[in-house]
Every structure is written in C-alpha cells, then in structure tokens.
Amino acid sequence: MIRLDAAKCVRYYSKLNECNSCEQICPADVIETQEGSLALKQDGCIDCGACVGVCPTEALQLSDFNVTEFFFDFVKSDEKIISCKSNFVCLAALGVEYLIALGAVKEIVLDIGHCETCDIKEKCFAQIEHNIAEANYVLEAIEQRGVQAKKLGVQKENVPDRREFFNIFTLKNVVKTKAKIDEQLEALEDPTVGLDTEQIRAIRQKSIPNKRKLLFTLLKKIEKPANYKYLENEHLSFTSEKEIDESCDNCSICYRICPTEALSTTSKASAILFDPLLCVRCHLCHDVCEKGSIKLAEYFDTKQFFEPEAKILAKFTIVRCEDCGICFTYFGGEKICQRCKIEEEEAKQLWGIE
Numbered sequence: 001m002i003r004l005d006a007a008k009c010v011r012y013y014s015k016l017n018e019c020n021s022c023e024q025i026c027p028a029d030v031i032e033t034q035e036g037s038l039a040l041k042q043d044g045c046i047d048c049g050a051c052v053g054v055c056p057t058e059a060l061q062l063s064d065f066n067v068t069e070f071f072f073d074f075v076k077s078d079e080k081i082i083s084c085k086s087n088f089v090c091l092a093a094l095g096v097e098y099l100i101a102l103g104a105v106k107e108i109v110l111d112i113g114h115c116e117t118c119d120i121k122e123k124c125f126a127q128i129e130h131n132i133a134e135a136n137y138v139l140e141a142i143e144q145r146g147v148q149a150k151k152l153g154v155q156k157e158n159v160p161d162r163r164e165f166f167n168i169f170t171l172k173n174v175v176k177t178k179a180k181i182d183e184q185l186e187a188l189e190d191p192t193v194g195l196d197t198e199q200i201r202a203i204r205q206k207s208i209p210n211k212r213k214l215l216f217t218l219l220k221k222i223e224k225p226a227n228y229k230y231l232e233n234e235h236l237s238f239t240s241e242k243e244i245d246e247s248c249d250n251c252s253i254c255y256r257i258c259p260t261e262a263l264s265t266t267s268k269a270s271a272i273l274f275d276p277l278l279c280v281r282c283h284l285c286h287d288v289c290e291k292g293s294i295k296l297a298e299y300f301d302t303k304q305f306f307e308p309e310a311k312i313l314a315k316f317t318i319v320r321c322e323d324c325g326i327c328f329t330y331f332g333g334e335k336i337c338q339r340c341k342i343e344e345e346e347a348k349q350l351w352g353i354e
Ligand code: SF4
Pocket: 008, 009, 010, 011, 019, 020, 021, 022, 023, 033, 038, 054, 055, 056, 057, 058, 059, 060
C-alpha cells in the first residue's frame, strides 16, 4: 500500500502547483492529482514504488518497504546487485539521488533483465533508464564510477520470496524504523567524516528529504574532483540553479512557500537567497511567482555538491514608510508603502480630490 504524507506533498502547499510526477508514472493509474490535493485509490496499488522514486519531497512511501532503510542495509552489505526479484521493489523506486549516492560509495549493478517482459515496463522502464542516465551524467562529472545496468535476470528461486522479504520490513514498526534512520544519519554525520557542527545543524533545521541528506552526507566522504564541472540544468531532475530577474518586487511568496527553505531571505528581507543544496526542484516557487521572475539558470556548478553555499539571487532597498512607519521594499520615488498609497488614492476618490 502507498501512504501519502500530505504535509510534504507540494500540491497541498498551493493550488497553483502543477506537480503530477506520481500520477504520470503510476502504471496502475491509482493516483489522481486534484486542485490543491491528491487522491489515492488504494485498492489498485501494485506496490511497485515507482511514485516513491519520482516524488521530490518523499511525500509518498510504501507501507511495507522503506527505500532509505534499504539504502543503509545495502551500503553496509557486500551485495552489489539490485534486483526487483531479490532485494528491491521496481527499480523505478530508486530515485536519482539514491543512485548517485550509491554509485559514489560502491560498485552497483541494476538488474534490468526482467524489465522487457514486465507488465509495467512502459512507464517504469523508461523512468529507470532515465534515472540511470541522469545519475551517470552527474557521477561522471564528479569523477566517480558509474551505475551499471545489466540484463542479469536474477531468478526468484535463488532468493527469499518477496512476501518473506517484505516481512523483514513489516516486522519493524514505523517508530523503530524512523529511529534507526535518524541513528544512521547521525552516524553518517559524524564530524570525522567531514561535516562540521554548523553544517549538521543546518541540515537538521531544514525540512529536507532523507534522500537529499544522504546524498550530500555521502558526497562528503568521497574525494573532491580535481576540477569542478558545469552540468546542464535541463538534464537534472532533483536539484537546480536559479536566477531572479528585475521584474521581482520582493512579494516574498517564493521564499515563504519553499518547502525546504532552499529559498530564504535575510532578517530585514533585503535579499533573496538560494541554496541549491536544499532545492528539490519541486517547481513550487516558479508556479506561485505571479510575475514569472524566478527562472532556471542554464548551468549547475558541481562545486555545490562539495562546497555548498547560498547565493544572493536578488537585493532590495528596505525603507520605513513615511506615513505608517512599516518597512517596505523601495524602488524609488516617494517613501510611501503600497498600502498607504492605495489608502491615499481611495481617500482622494472619496473626497473628489484630483
Ligand atoms: S510527486 Fe510527491 S509532491 Fe508531487 S504530487 Fe505526487 S506526492 Fe505530491
């Protein structure tokens, strides 16, 4: 069964949000996006996990299989093959960030030997191929070994039954699983592996998905490339670089709505800051910006994976309104805030003053 955490799904943040990645990928058509919400028809769910793999915010989870927990067990084991017939659900559930993190720390082979004859290949195999290509695009740029895909056709007879396999996970209750993941994340965040207290605090404070925490924590453990390369933003699905043009009026909606605080502001709202480390490319900020001021930049600098830093996307002058005294974004002319200007206009109309 699939579980939805509505507090994480970006459709619930704004009616303007157009995320429908889960609906698009679902091979059983059990997910339906609606204005400002999502409807799940649990009866038809085939537990493939493809929607889990594409959801930017980890709003969807399978009730009997936890990808983050699989990740930890797999990293610790000598196993290098991931197969839907032995240790995993549909390979489409393994999103790009997990593939990059795994490819960076160990040799992995995805067994695609069953995909061609699979009933759900039409949507899922295309996603698997896309994820592998994107992961390898990033891994190559940061000088790491790639993720391999081979038609191994691992057979069920050699491995525990899927149900038996799922039982391993269902035995652990949700609280225990969560505690274990937090514990393992803590171990990974050990300062001896390269994260300082500041960085650990920053990661903990933001509500960012586990897959993102894992990716950046593991990238801390690998050697930095000799030279940082640029990736084309349009070939990335899990993060982004952004720009804001001069049409922005500092209305504040983008940084107030961003679910991960990738977009933020200063204490006086005099700048818009952007941290690619935290962006999950949910598109929410683009969808809610009335003026269309926020744009995707052309390139993503791989330096962000190793030396992340927040950038200033826009700067503003903040002044006090000469009428009411509140602070507002000033673009020149009279130092009167928008509200006072409107009130003044209304008063003039009421009294017939030109
Ligand atoms: S993919 Fe995730 S965030 Fe997007 S609509 Fe589905 S559940 Fe919501």
